[in-house]
Amino acid sequence: MFKPLLVSGLLASLLVNPSFAADAPKIAEKDSVKAEQFFPIMTYRSYTAGATMFGAFTDYLAMINARDGGINGVRLTWEDCDSEYKTDKGIECYEKLKKQGTHGASAFALLQTSLAYALIERSTEDKIPLITLGSGRSDATDGSVFPYVFPLVANYWRQNVAKIQFIAEREGGLEKLKGKKIVNLYHNSAYGKETLAVLDAQAEKYGFSVEHFSINPPGIEQQGIWLQIRRTKADWVILRGFGAMNSTALKEAKRAGFPIDHIIGSAWSSSEEDTQPVGDAAKGFIAASFNGGGDDFRVITDIKQRIYADKKGHVDEKYIGSIYYNRGIVLGILSSEAVRVAQEKFGKQPLTGEQVRWGYEHLDLTEARLKELGAEGLITAIKTSCANHEGGGKMQFHQWDGEKWKVISGWIATDDSFVKPLIQASVAQYAKEHHIIPRDCNLNP
Amino acid sequence: MFYRECGQFKSGYAADQAIFPILQDKIAMGVLLAVAFIVVPLVATEYWLGSILIPFLILSLAAIGLNILTGYAGQLSLGSAAFMAVGAFAAYNFALRLPMLPLVVDFILAGVVAAAVGILFGLPSLRIKGFYLAVATLAAQFFITWGLTRFGWFSNNSASGVITAPRIMMFGYELTSASSRYLLTLSIVAVFALLAKNMVRSQIGRAWMAIRDMDIAAEVIGIKMLQTKLLAFAVSSFYCGVAGALWAFLYLGTVDAQAFDLNRSFEILFMIIIGGVGSILGSFLGAAFIVLLPIFLNVVAGLFGSSLHADTASHFEVMIFGALIIFFLIVEPHGLARLWQITKEKLRLWPFPH
Numbered sequence: 001m002f003k004p005l006l007v008s009g010l011l012a013s014l015l016v017n018p019s020f021a022a023d024a025p026k027i028a029e030k031d032s033v034k035a036e037q038f039f040p041i042m043t044y045r046s047y048t049a050g051a052t053m054f055g056a057f058t059d060y061l062a063m064i065n066a067r068d069g070g071i072n073g074v075r076l077t078w079e080d081c082d083s084e085y086k087t088d089k090g091i092e093c094y095e096k097l098k099k100q101g102t103h104g105a106s107a108f109a110l111l112q113t114s115l116a117y118a119l120i121e122r123s124t125e126d127k128i129p130l131i132t133l134g135s136g137r138s139d140a141t142d143g144s145v146f147p148y149v150f151p152l153v154a155n156y157w158r159q160n161v162a163k164i165q166f167i168a169e170r171e172g173g174l175e176k177l178k179g180k181k182i183v184n185l186y187h188n189s190a191y192g193k194e195t196l197a198v199l200d201a202q203a204e205k206y207g208f209s210v211e212h213f214s215i216n217p218p219g220i221e222q223q224g225i226w227l228q229i230r231r232t233k234a235d236w237v238i239l240r241g242f243g244a245m246n247s248t249a250l251k252e253a254k255r256a257g258f259p260i261d262h263i264i265g266s267a268w269s270s271s272e273e274d275t276q277p278v279g280d281a282a283k284g285f286i287a288a289s290f291n292g293g294g295d296d297f298r299v300i301t302d303i304k305q306r307i308y309a310d311k312k313g314h315v316d317e318k319y320i321g322s323i324y325y326n327r328g329i330v331l332g333i334l335s336s337e338a339v340r341v342a343q344e345k346f347g348k349q350p351l352t353g354e355q356v357r358w359g360y361e362h363l364d365l366t367e368a369r370l371k372e373l374g375a376e377g378l379i380t381a382i383k384t385s386c387a388n389h390e391g392g393g394k395m396q397f398h399q400w401d402g403e404k405w406k407v408i409s410g411w412i413a414t415d416d417s418f419v420k421p422l423i424q425a426s427v428a429q430y431a432k433e434h435h436i437i438p439r440d441c442n443l444n445p
Numbered sequence: 446m447f448y449r450e451c452g453q454f455k456s457g458y459a460a461d462q463a464i465f466p467i468l469q470d471k472i473a474m475g476v477l478l479a480v481a482f483i484v485v486p487l488v489a490t491e492y493w494l495g496s497i498l499i500p501f502l503i504l505s506l507a508a509i510g511l512n513i514l515t516g517y518a519g520q521l522s523l524g525s526a527a528f529m530a531v532g533a534f535a536a537y538n539f540a541l542r543l544p545m546l547p548l549v550v551d552f553i554l555a556g557v558v559a560a561a562v563g564i565l566f567g568l569p570s571l572r573i574k575g576f577y578l579a580v581a582t583l584a585a586q587f588f589i590t591w592g593l594t595r596f597g598w599f600s601n602n603s604a605s606g607v608i609t610a611p612r613i614m615m616f617g618y619e620l621t622s623a624s625s626r627y628l629l630t631l632s633i634v635a636v637f638a639l640l641a642k643n644m645v646r647s648q649i650g651r652a653w654m655a656i657r658d659m660d661i662a663a664e665v666i667g668i669k670m671l672q673t674k675l676l677a678f679a680v681s682s683f684y685c686g687v688a689g690a691l692w693a694f695l696y697l698g699t700v701d702a703q704a705f706d707l708n709r710s711f712e713i714l715f716m717i718i719i720g721g722v723g724s725i726l727g728s729f730l731g732a733a734f735i736v737l738l739p740i741f742l743n744v745v746a747g748l749f750g751s752s753l754h755a756d757t758a759s760h761f762e763v764m765i766f767g768a769l770i771i772f773f774l775i776v777e778p779h780g781l782a783r784l785w786q787i788t789k790e791k792l793r794l795w796p797f798p799h
Contacts, residue, residue, distance in 0.1 A: 045760075087697060087704055092496040092740075099492075117607040118699040125621070188594060189703060190607045214594075217703075434609070 035350045037071065037339055038101020039078045040108055042093055042115075044085045047243040049273040049324045050111055054080075055315030056328025057109065057335075059303050062314075064336055066306040071339050072348040077101060083112060090115035091122075098126055102350035106339065107131050107360065109331055113191035116149070121434075124148045128353035129360050133331050134159070134267050134290050136194045138419075139426040143361060143389040144438040146427075150360050152334055153379060153393035154267070154290040154414075157422065160195045160238075161414045162395035163264050163288055164202050167236050169409075178207035183229050185249060186240040188214040191268070195240065198422060205418075219245025226256035234258075239265045246274035247282075254281035261286060261399070272322040275400045283402040290393050291330050291379050293405050295321030298374025299329060323398070323405060330379050337363055337373075361386060380411050386441035448792040464642055481631055486624040495623035495696075501736040502627075502634045503691045508716040508728035509641050510684025515714075516723035517645050518677035519657025520570050521578055524585035525685050526709035530702055531559040531589060532686025533693035534599050537700045540611045541601060548613060552633070552690045559686020560679040562589070567678025571671060574660075586707055593702045600700070607701045610694045626695045633691065637684060642725045644680070653677055654723075719773060721782025730781035734773075739766060 039061060043054035061076045070076055079100060081093035090112060098105045108123060109131040110116045116132045120140075123130050130149045132140070138157040140149035154162075167182070168174045184199055186192030196212060203210040211232060213225050219241060226249075229237060237258065239249050246269045253263060265287030275282040295304075300321060307313050308320070319325050342351050342359030351359075365382040382391035394411035431438055448469055455461045465471045489498065511525045536555035539546060546554070566585040570578050593599045600608050613620040613629075620626050644650050652673045655663035664670055693700040712735060720731020742762045777784050 087699070087701060088500065091697060092500075095492045095496040114607050114699075114701055114703060117609070118697055118701070121609060121698060190701075 035074045036077045036102050037074050037106055037350050038104070039076060039335065040093070040097035040100070040105045041078050041080045042083050042090065042097075042108060042110055042112070043080055044083050044112070047085060047273075049243070049271040050085070052271070052273065052315050052319045052322060052324040053111060053328040053331070054109075055313075055319075056325040057331045058314040058328075059307055060299070060329050060332025060336070062312065063299075063303045063306050064332075067302060071336055072343055074339075074343070074348065074350055076336070083115065085112055087112075087115050087118050091118060094119055094122065098128060103352040104128065105353060106351065106356045107335060107353065109133065109335065111135070113137070113194065114189055117190050120146070120149055126353070127357070129357040131331070131335065131360070133327070133334070135191065137190075138194060139423045139430065141388060141390040142423055142427045142438075143386045144427075144441050145431045145436055146389065147439060148357060150384070150389045152360075152384070152389070152391055153330065153382060154395060155390050156191075156194045156266075157198045157419045158390065158393075158414050159267050159288055159290070159395060160198050161202070161418055162412050163238060163266070164199075164206070165412060165414060166286075166288070166395075166397050166409065167264065168206075174206055180208040180235045181232065182208055182210045183232060183234040183237045184210055184212045184240060185225065185229070185237055186212065186214055187219060187242045187245055188216045189242075191242060192240050198419070199238075201422065202418070215241070215245055215249075217245065218243060220248050222248050222252045223255070226252040226258060229253075230256045230258055235262065237263045239263050239269050241265070241269045241274075243274075246271075247278050250275070250278045250282045250285055260284040264288065264397075267395075270398060270405070271324045272319070272405070273324065280402065282400050285400045286408065287398055287400070287405075288395050289323055289398055289405075290395055291323065291326050292377050292396065292407070293321060293323045293326055293398065297326075297329075297376070297378055299333070299378070300326075300374075302374065303329075326378060329375070333373055333375055333378075334360075334363065334365075334382070337365060337369075360384065361389070363391060365391075386439065448789065448795075450793075462646075464646075478635070481635075482628070486627060491623045494627040497736065497740060499623075499627055499630050499696050500692075501732055502630045503688050503696055504713065504716065504736060505729045505732040506634045506637055506691070507685050507688035507713050508720065508732050509638060509725060510681045510688060511713050512717045512720075512723065512725065512728045513641060513645070513653070513684065514677050514681035516717055516721075516727075517650060517657060518653035518674065518681075519660075520567075520674065520677060521575060522582040522681070523579050523707070523710050523714065524566060524582035524589070525681075525713045526705040526707065527586040527589035528559045528563055528682040528685035529689025529692060529709070530593055530705035531562045531682075532556060532689030533700050533705065534593055534702075535559065535686065536690035536694060537608060537610065538599065538601075548615060548694075549633075552687050552694075555690040556683040556687040559689070560683040563678045563682020563685075564675050567675050567682075570674050570678065583707075586710055590702045590705060607699050607703075610698050610700055613694060620695075630691055630695050633687070637687065638725060638729075641684070645725065649673075649676065657723075715770070717780075719770060719780055721780030724780070724782035726785065727780050727782030730785070734781065738769065742766065 041054050041058055044050045058078060061078055064070065065075055079097060081097055083090035083093050094108060105128050107129040108119065113136050116130055117137060119130055124147065128148065132149065132151045134153050136151055136156045138151060138155035140146035140151050141155055168177050171177060171180065192214065199210050215222060215225065239246065241249055246265065250260065253260060261284035263285055265285060267288050267290055270287030270289045275285060304320065308317060315325065338356055338359035339351065341362050342355045345358060346355045361384055363382055363384040367376065367381050370376050380394040382393055384391045394413050396407060396411055397409040398405035399408045450467045453468055465474055507525055507529060511522060514520050514522050532555040535558035536551045539551040539554050566582060569581040573581060615629065620629060652668045655668055656673055660670065689705065692704065697704060716731030716735050717728060719734050721727025739762055742765055746761065
């Protein structure tokens, strides 16, 4: 008698899921309470660096509430959803969070390229911007075809150009690249694959040869690959990894005897979470970043005082000032500035995703403004427009000294002339395939 | 009291062989379908339709596919997700390269392609059995996802390997709303579930079961091993292929080999183990358990509000989920479908003790 009762009870409770009906009143209640700007947080715990970045983003939003009482009196709210770095779970999170807050989600910031690809059409239809900070898809830089996608600061292609520029600098000039051999070790996912074509084009232009090796996620088996790399006598290795793949690569490279200081990590291989556990093997590893590290910024001091002093922080305190933490702060700054810019146009009230989108498209973070925000040196100046959803950030190279990242280059501005035609070609093809008539960026600047 | 069949007489073979021989079951099924087709689209939110019910239905279809192969024909397979991937990519390529075909035809052709691939990977089943066969199908899982990402032709040379599924047109209308996609999914799944139910009650199904229960005995009574086993692989892969196409077109909106990794195969296998091996109903119950329970746990965690950290909540979710799976398997190793059967038997006597 016990079993069927228990089971039917459980089944019934599954079927009569409370949220079926409970969703509506909850939103209505929020409406009547107060003006709020809602930010969904698409975090994931399966990879600590992801949690650090989104934790920092949350910290920044909380600090704005605590210090300034929100943005012009509009308080910021947020809700986490763990996407587990899976596309289907991410879509479920998106659908769950998109209608929350006074006017729905302001923007979805993603650190998951394959999910970004999957959400482009949905979010365009729902009129909610997708913020793919420092990632892809790269051609979304052209806002005329991708009005709702913002690969802010530096897209994958720009980062890749910066890496080749850096290698050229080390070799003694672009002409010295001729005859060199570069191995591209990439994460077999949308993220890893996005630079393949750019690298091939660069190889052709500068006369170096490039060999692509893919690693299936999560990428914890690389022994064979590194022996192979060793055998190809590569001069440089570009490590386009993510999560566990980075630590494994460094360990295996060391074991195979490949010089660690000739491995250049992408911006998503540049975290303390990846290098610290490796210990000595990571020493000398160079990685690109579009943001500075360290906690020597006023904005971080503010967060420490107002959030961590009360033990209300969202990440482990030891990660404050890490590369990914600061990246989350950059995300927070860009997002709150977008809201501020949009408020100037649409009024100081809660805004819809469509209105916030306008803000993201008209960001103008000058050095002076960054200084005001206490983030001087965290990133370089950003200015977005309809034709430029990226904003033209610069890249910096860091080297791991065994304990922390050391800055080893200035802010490198990249050569736009290389990426621009690629973006135009790619965008034209996308527009054709999807029957999109591009906006005229001269008409609505 | 309510569930008693006395007075229901069967006067012909047709009545005796009906899917639902008992009147109450017929009524219950009719009500369930009416609710699913009419009430749910009216009542449920977009989130519920688009992110919970659609994946639940599609995974049910995949679970039916695996149940045909594993539950009825007794061939253990770990390649279901790979066959889903074949279906998804095939449907994409049919839609891309033969745009004049209607969508439903694309889905069916995708199923046919998956069936062909399934037969290919089913060939080893003639020689190897049990766990060894599972390992052979595991090869399908790795080989197919590798092939689909390795050769650009399958993804139309897309730079990222993630491709947007084309817009969904039916009879000149574009299916964009969650409820229209839900209704299309529901119709396809309902039709295929009915087909599967009838298949397993027919001669083919009985041949499968004979092989499952003892293959030598089956051969002795004249069941052809080659055709029957390969047919099971073909039909199973067909179902998985259609499910994969639906997953890509109606749920994700993208065709991405990563969505069909080994974890998905395990998920489908767990569905039939928890739901009930060798039961069409079990496929649905198992899918419901796997899809809905994490969300239910999430909602429960939400009731605790901000006192529960998001990461703690997601850890709890995994732990409770695992514990419940173990609990169910101990209490009823034959799955939820068996529990339902027991419930029905008890209901026939209720409220009397004997």
